[in-house]
Amino acid sequence: GDSVTQMEGPVTLSEEACLTINCTYTATGYPSLFWYVQYPGEGLQLLLKATKADDKGSNKGFEATYRKETTSFHLEKGSVQVSDSAVYFCALKGNNAGNMLTFGGGTRLMVKP
Amino acid sequence: EPEVTQTPSHQVTQMGQEVILRCVPISNHLYFYWYRQILGQKVEFLVSFYNNEISEKSEIFDDQFSVERPDGSNFTLKIRSTKLEDSAMYFCASSFYEQYFGPGTRLTVT
Numbered sequence: 485g486d487s488v489t490q491m492e493g494p495v496t497l498s499e500e501a502c503l504t505i506n507c508t509y510t511a512t513g514y515p516s517l518f519w520y521v522q523y524p525g526e527g528l529q530l531l532l533k534a535t536k537a538d539d540k541g542s543n544k545g546f547e548a549t550y551r552k553e554t555t556s557f558h559l560e561k562g563s564v565q566v567s568d569s570a571v572y573f574c575a576l577k578g579n580n581a582g583n584m585l586t587f588g589g590g591t592r593l594m595v596k597p
Numbered sequence: 598e599p600e601v602t603q604t605p606s607h608q609v610t611q612m613g614q615e616v617i618l619r620c621v622p623i624s625n626h627l628y629f630y631w632y633r634q635i636l637g638q639k640v641e642f643l644v645s646f647y648n649n650e651i652s653e654k655s656e657i658f659d660d661q662f663s664v665e666r667p668d669g670s671n672f673t674l675k676i677r678s679t680k681l682e683d684s685a686m687y688f689c690a691s692s693f694y695e696q697y698f699g700p701g702t703r704l705t706v707t
Contacts, residue, residue, distance in 0.1 A: 518695075527688060527698040527700040527701055528688065528690075528698040583628055583630070583692065583696070584653055585640075585696060587632075587639050590639070
């Protein structure tokens with residue numbers, strides 16, 4: 485079945501450092517890919533998405549490119565802020581699996597001033 | 598901005614008791630979902646609901662679970678006889694295209 489693998493956290497960075505959170509997936513066909521963010525005490529918020537190969541999703545300075553050849557969707561940000569501290573989840577929606585999302589394990593990001 | 602809401606935020610119950618978790622999806626959304634996250638584990642899909650019936654369900658969603666849309670706004674998840682292993686954060690989501698999640702209900706079974 486479909487699966488998503490993320491790098492384990494926590495990831496601890498200083499403010500203005502570069503961020504990369506790795507995400508790889510296994511799925512048949514051409515899934516849609518998502519990053520969700522969960523701030524402390526809140527629900528999952530959609531951060532960005534990409535629906536086909538080579539698409540780049542972007543939002544709030546975060547970017548991720550759908551790489552079919554490496555089955556990856558790594559999350560990147562050039563300069564993180566303390567307010568980016570949260571848990572980040574990579575997820576996919578398969579072509580043949582209706583609307584259900586399959587999530588990775590989540591990566592906690594801590595940004596220190 | 599419209600949002601998915603869930604009540605209660607935290608529910609404590611004894612093993613064997615029935616619980617009902619409530620959600621109010623975003624009003625123009627057509628699909629409704631329940632997911633759960635056991636502490637320290639992945640967010641797992643439970644069930645999706647469309648046009649007043651279940652459209653997909655996972656292996657986790659056994660006969661102990663049921664969902665209902667009792668009126669035009671609420672979407673509920675019922676667990677008939679809770680087990681210790683049902684302790685988790687339960688997330689409701691709704692979608693027109695992308696899925697929007699509520700803040701979750703933390704269920705603790707003692």
